[in-house]
Amino acid sequence: DAKTTQPNSMESNEEEPVHLPCNHSTISGTDYIHWYRQLPSQGPEYVIHGLTSNVNNRMASLAIAEDRKSSTLILHRATLRDAAVYYCIKGRNKLVFGAGTILRVKS
Amino acid sequence: DTGVSQDPRHKITKRGQNVTFRCDPISEHNRLYWYRQTLGQGPEFLTYFQNEAQLEKSRLLSDRFSAERPKGSFSTLEIQRTEQGDSAMYLCASSPGLTSSYNEQFFGPGTRLTVL
Numbered sequence: 001d002a003k004t005t006q007p008n009s010m011e012s013n014e015e016e017p018v019h020l021p022c023n024h025s026t027i028s029g030t031d032y033i034h035w036y037r038q039l040p041s042q043g044p045e046y047v048i049h050g051l052t053s054n055v056n057n058r059m060a061s062l063a064i065a066e067d068r069k070s071s072t073l074i075l076h077r078a079t080l081r082d083a084a085v086y087y088c089i090k091g092r093n094k095l096v097f098g099a100g101t102i103l104r105v106k107s
Numbered sequence: 108d109t110g111v112s113q114d115p116r117h118k119i120t121k122r123g124q125n126v127t128f129r130c131d132p133i134s135e136h137n138r139l140y141w142y143r144q145t146l147g148q149g150p151e152f153l154t155y156f157q158n159e160a161q162l163e164k165s166r167l168l169s170d171r172f173s174a175e176r177p178k179g180s181f182s183t184l185e186i187q188r189t190e191q192g193d194s195a196m197y198l199c200a201s202s203p204g205l206t207s208s209y210n211e212q213f214f215g216p217g218t219r220l221t222v223l
Contacts, residue, residue: 011189011196015109029174032209038211041218042216043111043198043200043214043215043216044150044198044200044212044214045214046211046212046213049209078109085149087149092165093155093162094140094152094155094163095140095142095150095212096152097142097149097150097151097152098149099147099148100149
């Protein structure tokens, strides 16, 4: 299972939007795009998922490219509590995690 | 709903010993997953169950690892003849197992294994 490609780390200022990119060029037609995040010393937690259309929920928005080979997770107003490792994953049942993007939020 | 629980939270053992971890999923979740995470890496899929059936097992999982979910509720992961390379966080997750909609996975806090 080929993993997705994400930047190793990103930094944001508090209260500003954050755009976390992800490349998944080998995605198949039935694969979901999942985003999970992992806060320090905790298990991962679900953030959002999508298939073809852009998605919004209370935590974030997910913008999916028309060819589905890339996507962007959008945190509209980053807070210090959003500092975490963000994982972009493609697939159906099992989750194949890469190294993720470490998001640092500055106050 | 108390979430996914794992026991123990920490385990220190000597090389060569056997260890067993337990995972209690969210009530009525049909799917249960085991992952392993080493420092600085994302979680690595080990195996998953649909009810009591083990549907997939990672090729990376050696024969020293075995998982069971005998009654389709809690699960155990056993590692025989532990090696120092087995030191990691072992994460369990569960999901509803619905066939017609998305299945978000809910993770437990993990069991941290240290092999001396």
